[in-house]
Amino acid sequence: MKSQQPQQRPPSPTSQPIHTLIFCFLVFGFGMAIGTTLVNSFPNNRYFSFSIGPRTTTRIQSSASSTIAPPLPPPPAASPMESHHNPASSCVHHMEDEELLWRASMVPRVRKYPFKLVPKIAFMFLTKGPLPLSPLWEKFFHGYEGRYSIYVHPHPSYNQSFPKNSVFHGRRIPSKEVKWGEFSMLEAERRLLASALLDFSNQRFVLLSESCIPLYNFSTVYSYLINSDRTYVEAYDLPGPVGRGRYSPRMKRHIALSQWRKGSQWFQMDRRLAIEVVSDGKYINLFRRFCKNSCYGDEHYLPTLVSIGFWGRNSNRSLTWVDWSRGGPHPATFGRAQVSVELLERLRSSRTCEYNGRRSNVCFLFARKFSPESLNRLLAVAPKLMKFS
Numbered sequence: 538m539k540s541q542q543p544q545q546r547p548p549s550p551t552s553q554p555i556h557t558l559i560f561c562f563l564v565f566g567f568g569m570a571i572g573t574t575l576v577n578s579f580p581n582n583r584y585f586s587f588s589i590g591p592r593t594t595t596r597i598q599s600s601a602s603s604t605i606a607p608p609l610p611p612p613p614a615a616s617p618m619e620s621h622h623n624p625a626s627s628c629v630h631h632m633e634d635e636e637l638l639w640r641a642s643m644v645p646r647v648r649k650y651p652f653k654l655v656p657k658i659a660f661m662f663l664t665k666g667p668l669p670l671s672p673l674w675e676k677f678f679h680g681y682e683g684r685y686s687i688y689v690h691p692h693p694s695y696n697q698s699f700p701k702n703s704v705f706h707g708r709r710i711p712s713k714e715v716k717w718g719e720f721s722m723l724e725a726e727r728r729l730l731a732s733a734l735l736d737f738s739n740q741r742f743v744l745l746s747e748s749c750i751p752l753y754n755f756s757t758v759y760s761y762l763i764n765s766d767r768t769y770v771e772a773y774d775l776p777g778p779v780g781r782g783r784y785s786p787r788m789k790r791h792i793a794l795s796q797w798r799k800g801s802q803w804f805q806m807d808r809r810l811a812i813e814v815v816s817d818g819k820y821i822n823l824f825r826r827f828c829k830n831s832c833y834g835d836e837h838y839l840p841t842l843v844s845i846g847f848w849g850r851n852s853n854r855s856l857t858w859v860d861w862s863r864g865g866p867h868p869a870t871f872g873r874a875q876v877s878v879e880l881l882e883r884l885r886s887s888r889t890c891e892y893n894g895r896r897s898n899v900c901f902l903f904a905r906k907f908s909p910e911s912l913n914r915l916l917a918v919a920p921k922l923m924k925f926s
C-alpha cells in the first residue's frame with residue numbers, strides 16, 4: 538500500500554508537488570512506523586481496545602496473543618456490572634498471573650464512579666473440582682442477582698461445567714494445580730482475589746471451599762460484610778512446632794520471629810486490603826523461597842502480612858466457623874448424621890464478638906467442613922432456619 542500510493546496519483550508536471558508528495562509519503566511512512574511500534578509494544582493490543590468495551594473486545598482475536606483466548610479489557614469503562622450479568626459472557630478472564638496481579642493492583646484516582654455502583658460481595662470458591670453443596674448455595678444466592686460475584690478456582694484438569702441456569706455457570710477462572718498446604722495454595726488465593734478485583738463493584742472478598750456452607754441468609758451476610766468497618770483475618774502467635782516452629786530464620790531480615798503469625802486461611806476482606814495482598818511482592822517472595830516443607834504458608838502468609846502492615850482495621854477473627862477440637866491437621870467434617878437444627882443454631886449463635894464497636898452474637902457467617910452427603914439434610918433444614926428468601 539505504501540509503495541502503491543505514489544502511483545495512484547497523476548504524474549506531476551512540476552517538482553514542487555513531487556516534493557510535497559515525497560514529504561507526505563515520508564510523513565505517512567513515519568506515522569506507520571510509530572503506530573506499528575506502539576501497537577507491538579503493548580501486548581495483545583489491549584490498550585487500543587479500551588474504548589471498545591468489554592463485550593466487543595472479547596470477540597476480537599489478537600494475533601499477537603499467545604493465550605488461547607482474547608484478553609479481558611481493563612476494568613470496564615461503562616458499567617462494571619454489565620459484563621457479569623450477561624449470561625453470554627462466560628469467561629471471567631484469560632490472563633496469566635503476572636498480568637492479572639498487575640491489573641488487579643490498579644486503583645482509580647478519581648473517587649467518584651462514573652456509573653451507579655451497587656456494591657457486591659465476591660464469593661471466591663477454592664475447590665478441587667466439583668461443588669457438591671452448590672444446590673444449597675444456589676438457594677442462598679437466589680433473588681440477589683447484582684449483589685454478588687462468584688469466582689471458582691478448581692483443579693485445572695476438572696472438566697465438568699455448571700448448567701446455564703446455575704449461578705456458578707461461567708464463573709470459573711484460569712486455574713493452576715493446588716497442593717494442600719503448599720505455596721500453590723497462596724498463589725490460588727491471590728489469583729482469586731485478583732480476578733475479583735477486576736470488577737470495581739466487588740467491595741468485599743470471601744474465600745470459601747467446596748465444604749463451606751452459609752450460616753445466615755444472603756441479606757444478613759451482605760449487610761454484615763458491606764457495613765463492617767473491619768477486615769477478617771485471624772492472627773495469633775503460637776509457640777511450638779506448628780506455630781513459630783514453621784518460621785524460617787532466613788526470613789529474618791524482613792520478618793522477625795516475633796512478627797510471625799498463624800491463623801485461619803478462610804479470610805474475609807475489603808477492597809483496600811485485597812489490593813494490598815495482590816500488590817505484595819516482598820512478603821510473598823519470602824514465602825515462596827523460605828516457607829517450604831510443612832510450613833503451610835496458607836496459615837501464615839496473610840496473618841503475618843496483615844499483622845505487620847494492616848492491623849489497624851483488622852478484627853483478628855475469621856467469619857468461617859471450623860471445628861479444630863479433635864486436633865490433628867484437618868478439622869472435623871460434618872456428615873449427614875451430624876446436621877441438625879441444633880447444630881446450625883449452635884454455629885450461628887454460641888458466641889459473642891465485637892462488630893462495629895458493639896457486642897454481637899453474629900460472629901460466624903460461614904462454616905466448614907460439610908461432606909457431600911450432608912447436602913440433603915442441609916437442604917431440608919437450612920433454608921427454613923436461615924430464612925432464605
Ligand SMILES: *[C@@H]1O[C@H](CO)[C@@H](O)[C@H](O)[C@H]1NC(C)=O
Pocket residue numbers: 694696697
Ligand atoms: C473429563 O475428564 C475425565 C477424566 O478426568 C475423562 O475421562 C473424560 O473423558 C473427560 N471429559 C471430557 C468431556 O473431556
Ligand SMILES: *[C@@H]1O[C@H](CO)[C@@H](O)[C@H](O)[C@H]1NC(C)=O
Pocket residue numbers: 771772773774853
Ligand atoms: C488476636 O487474637 C488471638 C486469639 O485468637 C490473640 O491471642 C491475640 O492476642 C490477638 N491479637 C491482638 C493483636 O489482639
Ligand SMILES: *[C@@H]1O[C@H](CO)[C@@H](O)[C@H](O)[C@H]1NC(C)=O
Pocket residue numbers: 753754755756757923924925926
Ligand atoms: C434473613 O434472616 C434474618 C435473620 O437472620 C431475617 O430477619 C430476615 O428477614 C431474613 N431476610 C429475608 C429476606 O428473608
